[in-house]
Amino acid sequence: MLKVESVTKIYGEQEASYLALEDIAIDIADGEFLCLLGPSGCGKTTLLNILAGFESVTRGRVTLDRRDIRGPGQDRVMFFQDAGSALFPWLTVEENVNFGLKLRRTPKAERGPIIDRYLTMVGLDTHRGKFPTQLSGGMRQRLQIARALAIEPEILLMDEPFAALDALTRRRMHSFLVDIWQQTQKTIVFVTHDISESILLADRIAIMGVGPGSRFEDVIRVELPRPRDPGDAAFGEIYRSIERQLALEESKLGDEAG
Amino acid sequence: MTTTSTAGRGAGRPGPAIAPARSVVERLRPLLMVLASLAIFFVLWQFLSTFVLNPYLIPPPTAVAAAFVPMAETGEIFKHVSISLVRVVIGFVLGSALAIVLGVVMGRMRVVYELLDPIIEFMRYLSPTAMIPIAVIWFGIGENSKYFLIFWGTFFFVLINTIAGVMRTPIARQRAAECLGASEFQIFILVVIPSAVPYIVTGMRVAMASSFMSIIPAEMLAADSGLGYLLQTAGMLVQTDRIFVALATISLLGFITDRLFRLLVDRTLRRYMAFVSAG
Ligand SMILES: Nc1ncnc2c1ncn2[C@@H]1O[C@H](COP(=O)(O)OP(=O)(O)OP(=O)(O)O)[C@@H](O)[C@H]1O
Ligand SMILES: [Mg+2]
Numbered sequence: 001m002l003k004v005e006s007v008t009k010i011y012g013e014q015e016a017s018y019l020a021l022e023d024i025a026i027d028i029a030d031g032e033f034l035c036l037l038g039p040s041g042c043g044k045t046t047l048l049n050i051l052a053g054f055e056s057v058t059r060g061r062v063t064l065d066r067r068d069i070r071g072p073g074q075d076r077v078m079f080f081q082d083a084g085s086a087l088f089p090w091l092t093v094e095e096n097v098n099f100g101l102k103l104r105r106t107p108k109a110e111r112g113p114i115i116d117r118y119l120t121m122v123g124l125d126t127h128r129g130k131f132p133t134q135l136s137g138g139m140r141q142r143l144q145i146a147r148a149l150a151i152e153p154e155i156l157l158m159d160e161p162f163a164a165l166d167a168l169t170r171r172r173m174h175s176f177l178v179d180i181w182q183q184t185q186k187t188i189v190f191v192t193h194d195i196s197e198s199i200l201l202a203d204r205i206a207i208m209g210v211g212p213g214s215r216f217e218d219v220i221r222v223e224l225p226r227p228r229d230p231g232d233a234a235f236g237e238i239y240r241s242i243e244r245q246l247a248l249e250e251s252k253l254g255d256e257a258g
Numbered sequence: 259m260t261t262t263s264t265a266g267r268g269a270g271r272p273g274p275a276i277a278p279a280r281s282v283v284e285r286l287r288p289l290l291m292v293l294a295s296l297a298i299f300f301v302l303w304q305f306l307s308t309f310v311l312n313p314y315l316i317p318p319p320t321a322v323a324a325a326f327v328p329m330a331e332t333g334e335i336f337k338h339v340s341i342s343l344v345r346v347v348i349g350f351v352l353g354s355a356l357a358i359v360l361g362v363v364m365g366r367m368r369v370v371y372e373l374l375d376p377i378i379e380f381m382r383y384l385s386p387t388a389m390i391p392i393a394v395i396w397f398g399i400g401e402n403s404k405y406f407l408i409f410w411g412t413f414f415f416v417l418i419n420t421i422a423g424v425m426r427t428p429i430a431r432q433r434a435a436e437c438l439g440a441s442e443f444q445i446f447i448l449v450v451i452p453s454a455v456p457y458i459v460t461g462m463r464v465a466m467a468s469s470f471m472s473i474i475p476a477e478m479l480a481a482d483s484g485l486g487y488l489l490q491t492a493g494m495l496v497q498t499d500r501i502f503v504a505l506a507t508i509s510l511l512g513f514i515t516d517r518l519f520r521l522l523v524d525r526t527l528r529r530y531m532a533f534v535s536a537g
Contacts, residue, residue: 054433077437085428088435090452090529099448100438133532144434151438 002028002051002155002187007060009046020046022213024060026206028189030154033181035198036191037242038208039249044191047208048157051189052078064155074104077148079158083140087132093119093143094128100151118146121180138169145180155187162197174200178226195242199235200228207242210249218245317499322506325499335488339507342477342484345401346469346515349408354462356409357416362454364417365424366446378417386411386472390479399480404473411472412465419461423454455530459523466519470512485511 009021020043028034036044049055050062053072062069064076072078080086088096094115101111119125122142132140141161148156162170178201181188192198198205202222209217220242224234300319307318317325329335364371386407393410397403427450435449477486485508492500523531 052433052437072433072436074437074439078433080430080434082428082430086430086434088431088449088452089532090455099435103439103444131529131532147434147438153437 001030001065002189003063003066004028004047004051005061005063007047007050007057007062009043009050009055010058019212020214021050021211022215024215026216026219028187030187031185033188033190033201033203035202035205036189036208037195037198037205037246038193038214039210039246040193042208042211043214044193044208045159048078048159048189048191051155052076052157054078074100074151075153076155076157077151077153079141079144079148079156079161081160081163083137083144083161084132086144087140087147089132091131092128093124093130093132093135096132096143097147097150100147104151114150118150121149121183122146122176136169137165138173141165141173142176145177149180149184149186153186155189158188158190160191160193163192163194170197175227177201182226195239195246196230199224199238199242200230205242207245210252217249315498317502321499322502325497326503329500329503335503335507338483338485338488338504339511342473342486343511343515345404345477345484346408346466346473349405350412350462350466350469352405353409353412354416354465357413357461358420358458361417361420361458362424362451365421365454366450371421378414382414382418384410387475390476393476394480399482403480404476404484407472407476408469411468412462415465415468416458416461419457419464420454423457424450426457427453452530455527456532459527459531463516463519466516467512470508470515474508 004024004026007021007024008019011018011020024047026034036047038044046055050057051069053069053076064073088099091099097115097118098111101114106114115128116125119128122145124139124142124146127135127139132143135143144161162173165173174197177188180186190198190201199222204219204221206216207218207220208214220238222228222238224232224238228235230236230239303316304318304320307313307316307321313321326335360374364374389407389410390403393403393406397406431453432445432449435445440448473484474486474489477484478490481487485504489501489504489508492498492504
């Protein structure tokens with residue numbers, strides 16, 4: 001279990017400091033799909049970076065299976081929005097997946113089958129010799145997924161991974177991600193500012209308020225059966241209630257600016 | 259697969275998808291245009307020098323060629339070319355090597371960068387030409403002063419580009435490697451340096467071009483051989499035709515070396531040269 005206990009994050013020092021997160025707490029169960037939803041600049045990436053171990057907390061603690069998170073670890077893998085810069089452009093599709101296996105000293109004989117399995121899973125097995133520049137945006141995201149899954153992490157941390165994709169590709173990536181999640185039982189923390197996306201994917205949605213001092217305004221459980229349909233009445237109801245909540249947040253932002 | 263679609267040629271036609279072959283003219287066009295450009299240039303030059311301008315000040319191509327023949331027969335020109343070329347290559351290799359090593363360290367270690375950057379910011383404005391007098395005092399007029407001057411010219415271009423390349427390695431790429439289990443050192447070797455390669459190569463190309471520019475004044479002022487020396491003596495004797503031979507040789511040499519360098523990069527570093535765009 002990934003446990004976030006009253007985490008506060010302050011960037012910088014003294015006058016130049018910025019209170020990004022204030023008193024954030026949540027328990028993320030093994031195998032859970034959690035979405036972090038909130039307006040731009042509210043601190044979603046900050047929280048994800050803390051979970052990944054890239055950023056330290058100012059107060060509070062984050063533990064994975066009761067052990068403090070002190071830095072990045074192979075039990076957690078981060079997905080970046082910009083797959084183009086996260087991938088290694090000088091390595092082929094196959095070599096990108098192999099990168100982590102080599103570092104983990106996976107015996108050579110085992111690497112081939114692992115690479116095969118995950119490239120097939122993401123539908124890139126016929127493109128193994130290509131370089132990332134020769135792939136489409138959706139293919140690059142799938143390669144990022146294969147590369148991460150190959151080292152068999154317990155937790156996937158995803159920062160708006162599909163934000164730059166067109167609607168159609170995005171929909172495909174959604175059902176693809178849900179499939180993988182159901183097959184592999186990973187814990188997923190998924191950042192988005194798209195309400196539909198969060199309802200489509202999540203077991204729970206944590207709604208974050210505007211900063212400074214952003215916190216969880218609400219954590220709602222989505223009980224809809226999968227696969228979910230945005231045309232569904234229940235779906236629309238959840239959508240509207242989240243929308244109201246976010247509008248409330250936006251108006252706070254307006255008051256401050258005005 | 260036998261639809262008679264009218265939605266464009268080839269729609270629904272069976273068979274492998276092959277890009278249509280470009281016509282011969284289309285493929286040869288770049289080459290033809292270069293040849294045309296050169297032909298026009300030489301004809302115009304010949305005409306103007308012979309009939310309009312003073313052929314003594316601007317010798318026509320035929321006169322330049324005539325001056326070239328004895329220089330080639332005696333091997334004089336090739337001697338100067340090889341001497342200059344060796345100087346450029348040695349200075350360039352030394353300058354690049356040291357600049358890459360230092361640049362990589364500076365790009366990665368903040369203290370080193372902060373301590374050295376101010377000095378470099380000032381020193382980079384000292385062109386190799388400005389360094390000629392001191393180089394001669396330090397190293398004499400032999401080969402070492404030439405190596406030093408080319409080294410000097412190369413060093414800063416490559417250094418600044420290497421630092422930029424190292425610093426601009428996307429943070430996402432480094433973090434991704436970290437998630438995959440790379441240590442600090444492995445990130446440096448396996449991610450940062452490969453990411454900097456395109457920048458380093460660009461710096462080296464600029465440095466190469468500038469080396470061919472700085473070797474000339476260095477040889478004019480402080481040498482008894484090389485293309486700059488040839489240029490200098492021809493100038494003293496007011497042999498415009500020999501001056502033009504030297505100038506044409508310098509252009510050609512710079513051009514060929516740059517092409518060879520690009521070919522070498524393409525053969526050995528090709529996979530590192532792709533810049534991945536966002537998205
Ligand atoms: N390294 C940093 N130093 C100082 N302030 C930072 C730093 N990183 C983020 N912040 C601030 O913290 C706040 C939250 O940033 P964060 O990137 O987490 O937002 P976000 O919710 O991911 O936004 P978006 O949806 O636009 O990606 C912002 O106000 C930002 O300016
Ligand atoms: Mg963000």
